[in-house]
Amino acid sequence: MIKEPIQELEPRQTEVHPSVQFIILIAGTIFALILFGLFAAGIIWVVYDAKTLADVMSFNTANKNTIPGLWILQIISTTIPLFVVPVLFARFIVHDTSRYLKPTFKFAPILLLLIFSIMLFSSPVMEVLVNINQKLTLPGPLKAIEDIMRTMEQQAQKATDAMLTMNSVGSMLFAVFVVGLLTAIAEEFLFRGCVQTLFIRWTGNTHAAIWITAILFSTFHMEFFSFLPRVALGVFFGYFVAWSGSIWTGVWAHFLNNGSAVVITYLYQHKSISLNPDDQHVFNYPSYAFSLIIILILLYIYRNVTLKRPVFDY
Structure with a gap:
């Protein structure tokens, strides 16, 4: 059997154009990074103190709490939103997980x-x-x-x-x-x-x-x-x-x-x-x-x- 050449699919006419989807995805990502970043900063402030938050932001490792603070910042302000945004986008914006x-x-x-x-x-x-x-x-x-x-x-x-x-x-x-x-x-x-x-x-x-x-x-x-x-x-x-x-x-x-x-x-x-x-x-x-x-x-x-x-x- 001879297989037909693979054809790329055109954007479906009933969908929002991919360019608009891209803008929504980028805007959502930026918003989530800011929101979760503020949340992470708040957690560091509450768990430790304002000085530790300042040391985390300035990478001052002389403070023993800076390293765990950096991990909190990494996980909450970056890893979580980068996971949550595409999942929500695929599920609720394009409805095509x-x-x-x-x-x-x-x-x-x-x-x-x-x-x-x-x-x-x-x-x-x-x-x-x-x-x-x-x-x-x-x-x-x-x-x-x-x-x-x-x-x-x-x-x-x-x-x-x-x-x-x-x-x-x-x-x-x-x-x-x-x-x-x-x-x-x-x-x-x-x-x-x-x-x-x-x-x-x-x-x-x-x-x-x-x-x-x-x-x-x-x-x-x-x-x-x-x-x-x-x-x-x-x-x-x-x-x-x-x-x-x-x-x-x-x-x-x-x-x-x-x-x-x-x-x-x-x-x-x-x-x-x-x-x-x-x-x-x-x-x-x-x-x-x-x-x-x-x-x-x-x-x-x-x-x-x-x-x-x-x-x-x-």
């Missing part, structure tokens, strides 16, 4: 192994992108903006370093759970679930939607000097979800990326490994080429596996 969130587990288990392999072999490619990104500078008139972005990233890194100062296996597992699993679920529901689906319907082109979503995903993190590697990750996650039809393939890849970073950081802090996770000059040019070739081969296999199953209806 299955297509926008893609919570199905109906995919070949071998995909999880392929994703693990892709993420494992992607390290050299990511290192190249990080090094290229670090060398990028804005034109002269925008130098002030570049300085602001560098300062913001340094502050964000300071907060991350404080939160990932892990004194025990328990604290490491907690960080893996929050930074690895919860963050992966929340961000994938929002970006590869709702945003990517919106742009597939808006543009009628899956590839364009994946790249646009990846760029928005990287922009959302507001870290200019790690922009390119995060775009690449977003592209990987996007194809994993688009080809499998399940959000959980993207969550698995996202979890592997975040969770492994936490575990490696813990091992380095306790001198179990000598490799500094911040070192971006680990590999050489042959490694970069080998990494790229292996990734392309694994993606080709991944795509072929998904072709054996019905294509997900967007």
Whole structure:
């Protein structure tokens, strides 16, 4: 039997146009982040005191309550709203949870192994992108903006370093759970679930939607000097979800990326490994080429596996 070519679906005439849906989703996300941020600040104030809240906002780790305060801020002001907004959007705005969130587990288990392999072999490619990104500078008139972005990233890194100062296996597992699993679920529901689906319907082109979503995903993190590697990750996650039809393939890849970073950081802090996770000059040019070739081969296999199953209806 000859299969007919897969056709992208046009936005349904009875639906609100995807551009309007996108505006609603972005507005809802911004509102939720502000609302939950204020709620988190209130909790820190009540549980600790006003000084601790100020220290949390300024990343003053001299205060012993700053680190738990940062975790409260992370979970309540970021993780929760990024999960709640896409769920409510899919359920009550577009009334199509299955297509926008893609919570199905109906995919070949071998995909999880392929994703693990892709993420494992992607390290050299990511290192190249990080090094290229670090060398990028804005034109002269925008130098002030570049300085602001560098300062913001340094502050964000300071907060991350404080939160990932892990004194025990328990604290490491907690960080893996929050930074690895919860963050992966929340961000994938929002970006590869709702945003990517919106742009597939808006543009009628899956590839364009994946790249646009990846760029928005990287922009959302507001870290200019790690922009390119995060775009690449977003592209990987996007194809994993688009080809499998399940959000959980993207969550698995996202979890592997975040969770492994936490575990490696813990091992380095306790001198179990000598490799500094911040070192971006680990590999050489042959490694970069080998990494790229292996990734392309694994993606080709991944795509072929998904072709054996019905294509997900967007």
